[in-house]
Amino acid sequence: TQLLEQSPQFLSIQEGENLTVYCNSSSVFSSLQWYRQEPGEGPVLLVTVVTGGEVKKLKRLTFQFGDARKDSSLHITAAQPGDTGLYLCAGYPTQGGSEKLVFGKGTKLTVNP
Amino acid sequence: NAGVMQNPRHLVRRRGQEARLRCSPMKGHSHVYWYRQLPEEGLKFMVYLQKENIIDESGMPKERFSAEFPKEGPSILRIQQVVRGDSAAYFCASSPVSRGYEQYFGPGTRLTVT
Numbered sequence: 001t002q003l004l005e006q007s008p009q010f011l012s013i014q015e016g017e018n019l020t021v022y023c024n025s026s027s028v029f030s031s032l033q034w035y036r037q038e039p040g041e042g043p044v045l046l047v048t049v050v051t052g053g054e055v056k057k058l059k060r061l062t063f064q065f066g067d068a069r070k071d072s073s074l075h076i077t078a079a080q081p082g083d084t085g086l087y088l089c090a091g092y093p094t095q096g097g098s099e100k101l102v103f104g105k106g107t108k109l110t111v112n113p
Numbered sequence: 114n115a116g117v118m119q120n121p122r123h124l125v126r127r128r129g130q131e132a133r134l135r136c137s138p139m140k141g142h143s144h145v146y147w148y149r150q151l152p153e154e155g156l157k158f159m160v161y162l163q164k165e166n167i168i169d170e171s172g173m174p175k176e177r178f179s180a181e182f183p184k185e186g187p188s189i190l191r192i193q194q195v196v197r198g199d200s201a202a203y204f205c206a207s208s209p210v211s212r213g214y215e216q217y218f219g220p221g222t223r224l225t226v227t
Contacts, residue, residue, distance in 0.1 A: 004155075033215065033216075035218075040220075040221075040223075041220055041221070042117075042119075042204050042218035042219050042220045042221050043156070043204070043218045044218070045215055045216075045217060045218075048215055088155065088156070090156075099161060099168070099169060100158040100161070100169065100171075100172065101146070101158065101206075101216055102158070103148075103155040103156040103157075104155055105153070105154060105155040106155060
């Protein structure tokens with residue numbers, strides 16, 4: 001079973017549209033991180049959210065951590081072709097004090113010009 | 114400030130050969146993590162090391178795989194007697210401290226076993 005479920009798995013939209021991708025779990029996380037990965041490259045860290053209910057903005061990207069720290073969302077306003085990529089959420093489960101970062105399978109976003 | 118470096122970027126091995134993947138963490142980072150990414154799958158944790166110590170290898174197959182992070186030099190992930198199922202992208206990440214800190218990833222090594 002996947003500890004972090006991301007949806008949708010694939011998303012293809014036109015330039016200028018808005019979109020939201022989700023990262024859900026039944027487990028509580030001490031923090032969640034969002035990465036973007038381009039083909040042939042490693043994941044690049046976008047943001048870390050730590051506090052339940054926290055909202056962080058990075059230009060046109062808005063990240064939210066759920067109140068119960070079990071889920072997160074990424075909203076992109078006025079998407080551009082340069083936003084195309086694989087968006088991964090990852091987190092540290094609170095149970096067990098694990099130092100292992102757990103990843104979702106990702107949302108593959110394509111923004112068409 | 115150089116990021117995490119991995120080499121080689123691409124590695125082709127025949128079945129039965131050995132693969133050695135190298136990772137140099139970011140300057141000032143003493144914690145190294147290895148992950149494997151299969152097509153259409155998320156990144157899976159393999160092993161967590163500090164200098165001269167393996168802290169957690171619970172994600173690494175018991176046979177054929179080993180990892181080290183010597184006092185001097187890069188971290189090495191070694192796969193002996195490779196099989197086709199080992200073909201994947203292997204990523205290294207580093208962090209300055211442990212306990213849930215942000216991890217920074219290298220560009221990966223794409224291993225192809227023929």
